[in-house]
Amino acid sequence: MKLAILSALNAERAARRPVVVVTNIESGAQRLVLGKDIGGDPLRDVLEKHLRSGKSGTEETPEGKVFLTVHVPAPRLVITGAVHISQALAPMARLLGYDVTIVDPRTAFASAERFPDIRLIAEWPDTALPPLNIDRYTAFVALTHDPKIDDPALRHALASDCFYVGALGSKKTHARRVERLKAQGLSDADLARIHAPIGLSIGAVSPPEIAVSILAEITARLRQAPEPKP
Template sequence: MDIKLLSTLNSERAARRATVLITELGSGEQRLVKEADLAGDEMAEALDNQLRSGKSGTVEVDGKAWFLTVQAPPPRIIVTGAVHISQALAPMAKLLDLDVTVIDPRTAFATQERFPDVTLLAEWPEEALQSVPFDGYTAFVALTHDPKIDDPALQAALRSSCFYIGALGSRKTHGKRLERLAAAGFGEADVKRIHAPIGLDIGAVSPAEIALAILGEIVQALRGPRRKPV
């Protein structure tokens, strides 16, 4: 591989940004496409399909065979709220190869006994997000019902390129949330990114069912048609 391509590849990996290395199988010629440049590429459709799958593979375009090497950051979920739903969500997410970080300053809830094998930050979101900043391969889930905990993280998520943002609560609760966000300077286009009511509409009632609905919606956002970068 060309040293410049390798250097760019390593830089994008370190910054948690996706790339696709394109190799023409006939000639061995290679080039690298960053996710931010994907839409303008002549092979955009094939690259997008491969990137959404998260897997490398061979495709045929214009009568030529190409191998597309996908380098995508491990997707992760950041949750505010060490609650029953997040207790159910964490082990399910692990089965889907989704890393979970739970943020909750309430130390009575944020314990390793309740969340074994989970990255747990018993801090306020403003502090915790310094070590796990949002990016394009991060999903954010707000579950506390406490504006002092959920709102700062929600605002940070809306300012980022998170691929999914969801917030638990009734329509009345979400209406009040939207009022607070508007007062903080967020417009209609911003708040439309929030999935609320959260999760796929499967009639979920128990914490485990709600967690399942949330994860289904996250996978749909991750593997479905990509949104334009924010």
């Protein structure tokens, strides 16, 4: 591998941008394809497939047999609300490989006793969320049921290109939320991004079951949707 390719690869990884190294197994020829350039690459179909799954692998192509080393940023989950569901959701999400952060200004909820080993930020969303740099490999959920906390958090998430936005609450609760956020200037297109009621419909009752339904929906968005344009 050329040092220039390696340096560029490390720079892209550090910036949390997806990138693929294409190595021709017969000739040893190598090139770096940035996520944003995949649409114009001769191998775009296989590159897109690998980027979506996040898996490296060997492919037979018109260029010969190539090995694709896929570098996709680790997915993140930002949870607003250090609530009961979050106590199940956070460890489950970590099992799935997510880097988890919980934001809740209520220190009685956001305590290390309730969330051992989870990154907690006991601040209001307007303070806590901007430094997290929510990007398109981030899933965002709002679970407090409290509009004072959930609404500003959702506004922040919808201003980003995160791949999933979910909000807890019944259809009725969500309808009221949509009215409030509309009054605050959010567009119908923005509001349509919110998955609410949150999670796949599996008849979940207990907090851990609700966590399963949320993670199933997040997984579907991560793996099934076409890669969003950078």
